[in-house]
Amino acid sequence: MEKTVVGKSYPRLDGPAKALGAAKYVADLKMPNMLYVKVLRSPHPHARIVRIDSSKAAALPGVRAVLSGQDCQAMLGLYLIDRPIFAIDKVRFVGEPVAAVAATSLRLAAQALALIAVEYELLPPVLDLATALAKDAPLVHEKLHEYAHIHNVFFPVPHTNISNHSKIRKGDVNLGFSQSDYVYEATYRVPQMQHVPIEAHGAVAQMDMTGKVTIWSGCQSPNAVRKLAAVAFNLPEGRIRVITPQVGGGFGGKAGIGIEGMVMALAMRVAPYPVRLILEREEVFCGTAVRQGLQATIKTGYTKEGRLLAQEADLIWDGGAYTEYGVNIVRAAAYSSAGPYDIAHLKTDSYCVYTNTPVGGPFRGFGMGELHWALEQQIDAIAAKLGMDPVAIRLQNAVCDGSTNATGEVLVGVGLSKCIEGAARLIGMDATPSERKPNHGKGLACMVKGPSTPGTAASSAFIKINEDGSINVTISSAEIGQGMQTVMAQIAAEELGLSMEMVHINTPDTDYSPYEWQTVASRITYSTGNAVQRAAREARGKLLAMASEKLESPPESLTIVRGVITRRDGIGPATSIKELALGLSLPTGAGRGGPVMGTGYFIPDGIHGMDPETGQTPKVTSHWTFGAQAAEVAVDIETGKVNVLRVSAVYDTGFVLNPLLALGQVEGGIMQGLSVALYEELQLSQGQVKNQSFVDYKIATAAELPEMLVGFVETPLDDGPYGARGFGEHTMVPTAPAIANAIFNAVGVRIVDLPITPEKVLAALRAKPK
Amino acid sequence: MFNQFDYVALPSWTLACSFMASHPTAMIYAGGTDILVRCREGRLLPSHLVDIKGLPGATAMAQAEDGSIVIGAATPLNAIERFLKGKAGYEALVQAAHVVGSWQIRNRASLGGNICNASPAADTAPALLVLEATLLLVGPSGERILPIGEFFLAPGKTALLPGEILRSIVLPAQTQATVSIYLKAARTKAVDLAQVGVALLMLPDKNVRVALGAVAPVPLLAWSGRHSAPPANWTTEETERLVSVVEQMAAPITDLRATADYRRHMVGVLLRRAVEQATLLHQERGEGR
């Protein structure tokens, strides 16, 4: 059937409210008798808490509660329960919450903090991976072996700093290396970095006199917050209500549960007063989840024709002080460790390592940006060694239908080669050398990613038809700036034959909106999209059944266009969604049926756990999305500065639901990828974040904007709505390696440690053999 | 979180000075782009912020008959850039004003605030040094004039006496044949502090001045003197001689923004580029005449 709404560009539904300042965020909430929270954070990376004396703080007039680990033993964790709400017995990173105060003003709360006396006994800190993995290393978590975790999915190594060891054993690497003409090994590094959403993390919580708790949180995952809080505080889910207003950016930094635990603990102590915590930017840097660091050593065996035969990968992740969420990034990296290439023999060891540094967590790409930083330079380096074209070597090794990935899954519906060719063409990778300006270069990188969710990650949607024939689409995924609301509205409008103005969409409220696992993993268009489509189809079915009776024509013969229901052939009378919204009114004056609603749900089919020893499985994730980017750079060989002139990007998104938003998503991804490539890094000294403001944590500005050339490939996904695949995170994954490869192409030096600073470029240029 | 302070606006410079003299913890408030950030961080705890923007002439600019230019201390950088654009010789200040922060910041950020802050990296300081600006200071006991070279004492420390306020910045007249350039190295192309700033001024009489930012505890006039040839005829050797003299003056440190080595390296790179650009500008002017 002809599509009328999906596939077309619509500006963001949430745009006007945001541009006008009408959109409400958590920090806009003001309630009577609200208390303000300040958090006392650890000044030490690793120390035993000998004593906390908060009596002076508690005695300060206006202070309503002071909580610390002594009062709150609750633990949090999505995959591995290792994180207390407040440090218990010891602190594990600079910035860890030790205590919090709720007071009648922020000023009082800050004063009270200064009155809390904490006595620490310093412990030897574990500040880097080498220390963490050394024999007899101090342990960040002595009781790792007792922590609850999802068995057979995550593999903590007791009495070490390794909280997860994920393995891939595919084929026989020794055989693969012996068949290879050459072997190349290199190590790549990625530092920890911050998501820096424009809205700092914030939450307000209130427990009413019946004991019901409401949390307003600018989070990505209202249902996950509710569930993890229910476990931590031993409350039934139904007694916790999570409301998520507009969210000013997430990028993974607001996934799972974060500050909500502290706020809820305080709210339960001071009921019925609402308590509010809005982090300062400095706290966002040191106290919220960061992108994990990675040290990746890749050893590749290949033939003289450029065919990759074997790969051994050691992925050592700096998970920081707590890895309740991070363990899954490490697993995702293992099962994605072949990257977008068909490699017969694979051995991967991916380790999640505790250190006394900020907590690692999900960050747009969920490990793929880090992994591809290594893989996509590795293949580029191999091409250079062989004197091969970097595009040709990728096309030769790219997965296609029938290839197997790292887990042995046989892939179908793969459009990667078209992406590579498209990105290469857009930037002109094959331009003849004579056209090249000095110190200008082009580089390409590919990527693959699938949503790293449990097999049971579910979505649901609920549609009600209003008296005026408009509809409300109710879901629990968060609008974090990705444009999800607009796309969901398009799907509902498409299915119900409505124009976009007739679709209203809510922000989540777990009391009223149906279940959503989490707004993460680039899965909302795919998973929630399916649920919305099904809900709309159910409502449509009910409408057409009534219309059929009214118009005396079978439902299959009817169609809905802009809310008007007629026979497809246009013959005969018409009715409308509006007329049927509350049920069928009969000529006799009686009514039948009732207000129309539609419900829909979705769980991807057939996801299968990995074999604990080999990681092999028929289907580890719901689907894969492939893409490629190419960058053109100019390197200033005197200053070492890299100017990114142009970036091309082509993704196989299955179906482009909204070209305008898809373009926006790619442009945003390229900018974030460029920023990561050139600037972003948490600079730590003794575990302390030194650059905890935008003065010295630099992100790309509008002045860095390159020319962007964007294309799409549409290989439909069987179970995607209209064939659509997820691709929100993917858009930043290959940018950094594409830039690094372009630098290599321009000046012949390869920067293997992010970010690519001018100092590193100059040092590499000086070291380059003349 | 902010400390509590009172906002004060007074009708005259004299009253403002006496207020400052009698309130030792009061501070001057111009654009606020520095001071408010520091207050929030708790690094400054002023009892009062004394707004000078409404004082007579505080945001005015004028060129006198003799060609000298007077800029009210609280004039925002965007306004200064507009006013000076196209005036020969002042290019360095136009360029320096243009690379401070962002457009929004420059709508507020004042020239006076930029130098009274006494940051070694203040972008306008090297430009003012090569332009040999003088400062009109008003204090409880009257006015005095100070050459900009005597203004910066240490990071965050100026020659302002208690109760003294910078009233205006005076730029000496420049001839049509004078060219100046300011070049800044920073991590991002906008909204970043200088890793190194280099200002160069070339006078038609072969006099050359070079000033540096962010490579010493204070902005520094690194060279002022006659050169062997007029700008248009410099050989590479002549440029290199200047570079090596100027490099000697740099005493950079390593911090989050750059290593000392990189800063030292960039002094030479930027100075060579400044010479190149100044020469070009000189030639263009010559041709235009």
Ligand SMILES: Cc1cc2nc3c(=O)[nH]c(=O)nc-3n(C[C@H](O)[C@H](O)[C@H](O)COP(=O)(O)OP(=O)(O)OC[C@H]3O[C@@H](n4cnc5c(N)ncnc54)[C@H](O)[C@@H]3O)c2cc1C
């Ligand atoms: C996002 C951002 C980016 C920035 N980028 C740059 C940059 O690239 N380069 C750069 O150099 N700076 C930068 N700055 C710093 C700042 O904007 C400039 O230094 C600006 O010129 C300060 O002027 P102001 O009028 O805002 O000063 P204010 O904040 O009002 O004052 C600064 C200091 O000077 C004192 N003061 C101000 N005027 C007088 C006076 N007339 N007499 C005596 N004392 C006075 C104040 O008491 C205070 O101590 C940036 C700031 C921000 C927030």
